[in-house]
Amino acid sequence: MKRLALLGLVAAVFALAACGGDDGDGDGAAGGDVRGDTVALIEERGALKCGVTDTLPGFGFREPDGSFSGFDIEFCKAIAAAVLGDDAEVEFVAASSSARFELLSAGEVDLLSRVTTITAERDASRAVDFAQTTFYDGQGFVVHADSDIYDAADMGGATICVAAGTTTEQNLDDFFNEQGLSYTPLSGEGSEPQDQFVARRCDVFTSDKSGLAARIASLPNSDDYRFLPLTISKEPLAPGVRDYDSDWKDVVSWVVWGLINAEELGVTSANVDAWAADPPNTAVARLLGVPFEGGETADLGFAVDPQFIQRALRAVGNYGEIYARTVEPLGITRAGTLNALYTEGGILYAPPYR
Amino acid sequence: MAELPQPAEARPPGRVVLPPHRERARRPFADRARDWARHNLFPSRGGTLLTLISFALLVLLLCGVIWYVFFGADWSVVSSNRWLLFAGSFPRDEEWRLWVGVAVVFFMIGVAYGLWSRFNRRDLLFVAIASAFLIFLMAHGGAAAWSSIWFLVALALMFGGYVVAVRIPRDNSRLRVRANRIGIALIALALPIVLLILMVGGGAVSTDFDGFVLNVILAPVGIVGGLVVAIPLAIGRASSLRIISWTCTAYIELVRGAPLLGWLFVALFILDDVIGGSLVVRTMVVLAVFTGAYMAEYIRGGLQALHHGQDEAARAVGLSRRQTLQLIIMPQALRVSIPPLVGQAISIWKDTSLVSVILPMRELKGNADSAIAQTEFIADRIEAYVFVAVIFWIVAFTMSRISQRVERAQGVGER
Numbered sequence: 001m002k003r004l005a006l007l008g009l010v011a012a013v014f015a016l017a018a019c020g021g022d023d024g025d026g027d028g029a030a031g032g033d034v035r036g037d038t039v040a041l042i043e044e045r046g047a048l049k050c051g052v053t054d055t056l057p058g059f060g061f062r063e064p065d066g067s068f069s070g071f072d073i074e075f076c077k078a079i080a081a082a083v084l085g086d087d088a089e090v091e092f093v094a095a096s097s098s099a100r101f102e103l104l105s106a107g108e109v110d111l112l113s114r115v116t117t118i119t120a121e122r123d124a125s126r127a128v129d130f131a132q133t134t135f136y137d138g139q140g141f142v143v144h145a146d147s148d149i150y151d152a153a154d155m156g157g158a159t160i161c162v163a164a165g166t167t168t169e170q171n172l173d174d175f176f177n178e179q180g181l182s183y184t185p186l187s188g189e190g191s192e193p194q195d196q197f198v199a200r201r202c203d204v205f206t207s208d209k210s211g212l213a214a215r216i217a218s219l220p221n222s223d224d225y226r227f228l229p230l231t232i233s234k235e236p237l238a239p240g241v242r243d244y245d246s247d248w249k250d251v252v253s254w255v256v257w258g259l260i261n262a263e264e265l266g267v268t269s270a271n272v273d274a275w276a277a278d279p280p281n282t283a284v285a286r287l288l289g290v291p292f293e294g295g296e297t298a299d300l301g302f303a304v305d306p307q308f309i310q311r312a313l314r315a316v317g318n319y320g321e322i323y324a325r326t327v328e329p330l331g332i333t334r335a336g337t338l339n340a341l342y343t344e345g346g347i348l349y350a351p352p353y354r
Numbered sequence: 355m356a357e358l359p360q361p362a363e364a365r366p367p368g369r370v371v372l373p374p375h376r377e378r379a380r381r382p383f384a385d386r387a388r389d390w391a392r393h394n395l396f397p398s399r400g401g402t403l404l405t406l407i408s409f410a411l412l413v414l415l416l417c418g419v420i421w422y423v424f425f426g427a428d429w430s431v432v433s434s435n436r437w438l439l440f441a442g443s444f445p446r447d448e449e450w451r452l453w454v455g456v457a458v459v460f461f462m463i464g465v466a467y468g469l470w471s472r473f474n475r476r477d478l479l480f481v482a483i484a485s486a487f488l489i490f491l492m493a494h495g496g497a498a499a500w501s502s503i504w505f506l507v508a509l510a511l512m513f514g515g516y517v518v519a520v521r522i523p524r525d526n527s528r529l530r531v532r533a534n535r536i537g538i539a540l541i542a543l544a545l546p547i548v549l550l551i552l553m554v555g556g557g558a559v560s561t562d563f564d565g566f567v568l569n570v571i572l573a574p575v576g577i578v579g580g581l582v583v584a585i586p587l588a589i590g591r592a593s594s595l596r597i598i599s600w601t602c603t604a605y606i607e608l609v610r611g612a613p614l615l616g617w618l619f620v621a622l623f624i625l626d627d628v629i630g631g632s633l634v635v636r637t638m639v640v641l642a643v644f645t646g647a648y649m650a651e652y653i654r655g656g657l658q659a660l661h662h663g664q665d666e667a668a669r670a671v672g673l674s675r676r677q678t679l680q681l682i683i684m685p686q687a688l689r690v691s692i693p694p695l696v697g698q699a700i701s702i703w704k705d706t707s708l709v710s711v712i713l714p715m716r717e718l719k720g721n722a723d724s725a726i727a728q729t730e731f732i733a734d735r736i737e738a739y740v741f742v743a744v745i746f747w748i749v750a751f752t753m754s755r756i757s758q759r760v761e762r763a764q765g766v767g768e769r
Contacts, residue, residue: 057727066437094714094715
């Protein structure tokens, strides 16, 4: 009898654990590949499940209190605010790079926002669709602050530290062949290139920009180094959604484009309330989903209500604000890079919101 | 042990002569120390050289460690990330639940120690050093006085449990038998009780288990669940019914044949359709299934180590097959298997760090990876990982000490 009671207690605890999980899982019973209406799924669950990285400085990591933080995280919050009206209703799921696409197709996450490069292979053969790119990464260069290298042309004859056996190394070779310049590669494993660069055995250190910035930021005197305004490979990082759900992909893409348009139009988290009450022009009114001078609110037919971009802006601010909060502190300046607005020399060119 | 010179004329007349080892103990300490050093440290020219080299290396290592710990390292990555490393996404308002859980576990350890072990100065030293380390960690950086107080309360409960339990006489009285039963029940129910404390009445949900909390929830399930799976498997594998022994063998070989990482993938993508439930529960199932396969083999080893006379004698005095197994065979087989079983337990404790590699869950090591992605701590990766290693070591070493106590109490290795 006593044993039975013990067994019962143990069983009850595990049942409790299982139920507790179902609160968070929502579609736990659905299993298998999930297809269909993700927006409705999120609304029903009351939370957005966002697959993120938790180990990349500036892009996705965890704060001392356990909360998530970074560039990719801000887009999760923006989209949660857009769909649910509350940027706190995000369930962050730390998705390893090896399991990320499976997590998406199995319905464990609704959205991948974790520095995923768009490639043809992924788009074609994985169950993932890519929404609008949020960050154009690429291979960059860093030099010592007192160096007289300022541009690609100055690198002729330079010694360049690079990680051995990577695409970075091949890109470097292609780039210099194209430019008709000579250089001396100094390749090494792991942190060797960085150490050799710090010891001034080479003039230039090259790697992907986001990782490069993190490595330089980790050095004790990070002010002694300077990034070149040069990017030689294409690494467009974009949010991923499940295949066959255009409504959801539209929402995600247009939150990204909306935040870029907002920057172009000068809408910020500081003035969004004032401008929503009294929009200065029709473009801002359309973007915020409010009527202009007694007119009607335009409903463009998204799966969410017309004010979704307004809510995203209120939660995280426009693209420039997100960038300044998360990526800028790593030392990756924005001006003159691909991630500047097209009006400022970059390639951020959002289609008109109308 | 070389014989020491015992000149006869040095012996005062009329003095009682003791056996050699007592006689040696009578000599002045300085003499004994000199002889000990000569025999153990400087026995020959080569030995002296080796001693000097080892001593120099030891001093160098010690100096290096001390320099690193107190001057070279910047521990702020650990002190400011205490919550992330230990609890992560556990709801902050429910912190008291964690501490009550810690207090319960400490109390149980104290009771178990008092019931089945004897006071040992080295254990006390280990507890003192580990506690000092943890209190130092919690006091470092301020704003966590409550944590230290909670921890001290838990320690006090541990000593209280010990003091009460150690007073129970070690005989065959009814009180003793009952105390033993309560002790075993407490240990078996430790995890369910702690889970109840953490979850019941608006506490945490299973997705909140994060950081070190996740490690200490997963590992015991793997160990206890593994044992529960392993015992019938071991008996079944030795069964004379082919179908049973083949099934058990197939299970063991199949599960042992694939890496734990692979089984974790199964927990993530396949068990979802089979048993459903939250990911933590699925992971628990996989850990128990995986550990069970290994433990079954260790227990089978224990079964085979028993002389068949044990079985025959038990049957001869009229015990049934079940009684023989329950009263004669299993207790002895399990006792023989304690060392490898504990090895497996320590192994699965460390393997809990693998969940961060595959699953969308983060335990202590995974959260350390995240802490060093914070911009201000990018340079402090070594400190973070050293800290994680120390925490894993403290728990593993505690398990190893407990197993040594159990072995001694059970008389393993004495026959």
